[in-house]
Amino acid sequence: MVEHLQLLRRLEQIIEETEFAWSLCIIGEDQSDKLAELTGDLKRPYSADGDGKEILSGYSYWGIEPTIAWRHACQDPYYPVMKEGLASFNRGWRNIFGQLTDEKYHYVSLGPGTGEKDRTVLGDLHPRYNGMFYVPVDMSGEMLRVCMEPVRTLPFMRGFRSQVLPVQLDFNDEQNVKELDGLRQRLVGDEPVLFSLLGNTMANFDYDFDLLAMLSERLLHPQDRLMLEVATTPDLSGTAATAAAQEYERSKAFREFVTSALHQSTDLSIDMNSVVFLGSVEQERSLLVKVIYQNRSGRDIVMTVPDRTEVTFADGDTIRLLITRKYARPALHAFLASAGLSIENEAYAAFSSRRQAHRFGMSLMLLSRGERPDGRASAAQQVFRTRRPRESGPT
Numbered sequence: 001m002v003e004h005l006q007l008l009r010r011l012e013q014i015i016e017e018t019e020f021a022w023s024l025c026i027i028g029e030d031q032s033d034k035l036a037e038l039t040g041d042l043k044r045p046y047s048a049d050g051d052g053k054e055i056l057s058g059y060s061y062w063g064i065e066p067t068i069a070w071r072h073a074c075q076d077p078y079y080p081v082m083k084e085g086l087a088s089f090n091r092g093w094r095n096i097f098g099q100l101t102d103e104k105y106h107y108v109s110l111g112p113g114t115g116e117k118d119r120t121v122l123g124d125l126h127p128r129y130n131g132m133f134y135v136p137v138d139m140s141g142e143m144l145r146v147c148m149e150p151v152r153t154l155p156f157m158r159g160f161r162s163q164v165l166p167v168q169l170d171f172n173d174e175q176n177v178k179e180l181d182g183l184r185q186r187l188v189g190d191e192p193v194l195f196s197l198l199g200n201t202m203a204n205f206d207y208d209f210d211l212l213a214m215l216s217e218r219l220l221h222p223q224d225r226l227m228l229e230v231a232t233t234p235d236l237s238g239t240a241a242t243a244a245a246q247e248y249e250r251s252k253a254f255r256e257f258v259t260s261a262l263h264q265s266t267d268l269s270i271d272m273n274s275v276v277f278l279g280s281v282e283q284e285r286s287l288l289v290k291v292i293y294q295n296r297s298g299r300d301i302v303m304t305v306p307d308r309t310e311v312t313f314a315d316g317d318t319i320r321l322l323i324t325r326k327y328a329r330p331a332l333h334a335f336l337a338s339a340g341l342s343i344e345n346e347a348y349a350a351f352s353s354r355r356q357a358h359r360f361g362m363s364l365m366l367l368s369r370g371e372r373p374d375g376r377a378s379a380a381q382q383v384f385r386t387r388r389p390r391e392s393g394p395t
Helices: 001-016 032-041 066-072 082-099 116-128 141-153 157-163 174-188 206-220 240-249 253-264 329-338 377-386
Strands: 106-110 134-137 195-199 225-232 274-284 286-294 303-306 310-313 318-327 343-351 360-369
Touching: 001 225, 032 106, 066 134, 066 141, 066 253, 082 116, 082 195, 082 225, 082 343, 082 360, 106 116, 106 174, 116 134, 116 141, 116 195, 134 141, 134 174, 195 206, 206 225, 206 329, 225 329, 225 343, 240 274, 253 360, 274 310, 274 318, 318 329, 329 360
Parallel strands: 106 134, 106 195, 195 225, 225 318
Antiparallel strands: 225 360, 274 286, 286 318, 303 310, 343 360
């Protein structure tokens, strides 16, 4: 035990004293398993509308090429979702931080993105509790390094480095989340934690509400808080869905980002004119934007996937590259209540321009979870527990 403590203290000294950007990182998964899953998804059956072959959320940012492309897209002025989201977050966070209690929170960021928002949060939380831990969690190790770049510019960073613990983990997996909760218990015990799921990240998952219900049930303790940021819409119409798709379509950098994972994982020659943005109304709760890559060559194409096997990409077939959503706030609020999540505070910002008929917006919410009086799972949590596994493609 003494030798272990000496090693930890030596590592802390190295991290704090050197000018190089060292940080400890916990690797939580076997990356070969993730590669096998991606390969299987690229072998799924033919679909003309993006419901067959696919690159699931997480894999869109997995690897050095998608990470660089994502950072480039975030700087594109023609990608308004990111630009407006950064501006509205700073205003919303000030409102939410003012409503937080004087509790000393640790900060766990699920999908930290480029790190600018986490820098803002840490800049306010650390003076209140300089013993806090910062734990960014992402499936992509490259994204974890990117998120640290703005965080390292914080004035107190030299003495804070040993309290930064990046964790490479896919938090869309229930077993992984249970392990993350175990890590939290060993690291900080029952001390309060502020979790965050920012940048409309929830909207990128097929089972978005199920994901949030699972995080609430498996990760959020009564003393904790969850900061959730989502894109919103007041209008669930076909014209609004088309306008939502066009927001993404006009950004060349965003097109390069959504095709980067496909370029990294296959030998396809990417044609940007084959990237299609489809907007639709998803039941009565959100606008769904689906980004697909369609073979429009007039012939079948043989592509090589990560396991070096060849797959026929037939004429008219598609590969889904990304999904995202804009939520109707009443439907979102109803779901949160069914999941046992209470809205402690909400900062809402609406965006519009002379050329934009629809006032889309961003909502930043501070959520808490109370125990149900009867001790049973909420309706939303029961949905997650009984959900069947997604159908997998041929392997």
